[in-house]
Amino acid sequence: MKAIFDDRQWKHDPKHFMANGTVYPNPEQLQRIEVLHSGAEAAGCSFQAPADHGMGPSRPCIRRNISSFWKPSIPTGAGLRMR
Amino acid sequence: MIPNVHSDRRTASYPRSAIDQAGFHQADTACPIAAHIFESAYWSAHSAVKGADLLHAGEQALYVLSRSPGHHAFADLAGGFCFFNNTGIAAERLLAAGHRPAILDVDLHHGNGTQGIFYERSDVLTVSIHVDPIRFYPFYWGHAQERGEGAGLGYNLNLPLPRGTGDDDYLKTIKTAFAHIRALGTDVLVIALGLDPFEKDPLKGLAVTTPGFARIGEAIAKFGLPTLLVQEGGYLSEELG
Numbered sequence A: 001m002k003a004i005f006d007d008r009q010w011k012h013d014p015k016h017f018m019a020n021g022t023v024y025p026n027p028e029q030l031q032r033i034e035v036l037h038s039g040a041e042a043a044g045c046s047f048q049a050p051a052d053h054g055m056g057p058s059r060p061c062i063r064r065n066i067s068s069f070w071k072p073s074i075p076t077g078a079g080l081r082m083r
Numbered sequence B: 001m002i003p004n005v006h007s008d009r010r011t012a013s014y015p016r017s018a019i020d021q022a023g024f025h026q027a028d029t030a031c032p033i034a035a036h037i038f039e040s041a042y043w044s045a046h047s048a049v050k051g052a053d054l055l056h057a058g059e060q061a062l063y064v065l066s067r068s069p070g071h072h073a074f075a076d077l078a079g080g081f082c083f084f085n086n087t088g089i090a091a092e093r094l095l096a097a098g099h100r101p102a103i104l105d106v107d108l109h110h111g112n113g114t115q116g117i118f119y120e121r122s123d124v125l126t127v128s129i130h131v132d133p134i135r136f137y138p139f140y141w142g143h144a145q146e147r148g149e150g151a152g153l154g155y156n157l158n159l160p161l162p163r164g165t166g167d168d169d170y171l172k173t174i175k176t177a178f179a180h181i182r183a184l185g186t187d188v189l190v191i192a193l194g195l196d197p198f199e200k201d202p203l204k205g206l207a208v209t210t211p212g213f214a215r216i217g218e219a220i221a222k223f224g225l226p227t228l229l230v231q232e233g234g235y236l237s238e239e240l241g
């Protein structure tokens, strides 16, 4: 089976999150990629990387400038305005 | 960044300060914003788009390792480790290519973001099988009576299961989901593939076994639609096959 993954998905490495008023280790860890990637390959998947289409394909599922503060360097007017 | 003030309505006014914009856009404290979140979420969404394109080009089944995951992300609200709604973005891509997509969410948790994005629409069917949210994340969404609104009425189906549900009842439920998906004319299937219904998952919500996952995989394959498997929650590898 063909499979898709981009190495830039490694970048986000969250350490903690909060629940019930307490700080816990974040379970959405980088190690998930290792486990899922190698598991998929063991099951016969061969990975390829996606092309960059800009924000266009995501825009139908994004309202307001939701992600502008996730990435301070995002160019102003990059299409993350209210639809 | 974890905000401490949240807006109660999407029609409330929009603030200028970053921390309060974060409060506007975060449903819970399980989606802290860190330096590289945009990049991971962006390429995760693009992986789903690539999967949709290959499905449209004629592939029968594809796996997308989307991480950050997506199904708790609304159009303007992150939540539960999710920032961009990858399955929603894939479904939009398939819709634009002329398909009639359905999203079937088999993660342990209800796909509330996906439901929210398509709740008033009939062009993308959303179905979710998950632990009854009455005392389980995401609490406010995922109940059986949420069936869509306006043009979307009847195009959202929630199939909540009691905690601890095992293979046989899970398989029966997925057949109910398939019957609905078939009846509404779906021609491509996007699966929000959470592996956290696994019996040994630390969250202990459902009790699907390894052979149970194999049976789910067989049921999906037998259903016969071109299928995009998009990773959501879960921490296990041996069930991917």
Ligand SMILES: [Zn+2]
Pocket (backbone or CB within 6 Å): B107, B108, B109, B194, B196, B232, B233, B234
């Ligand atoms: Zn989950």
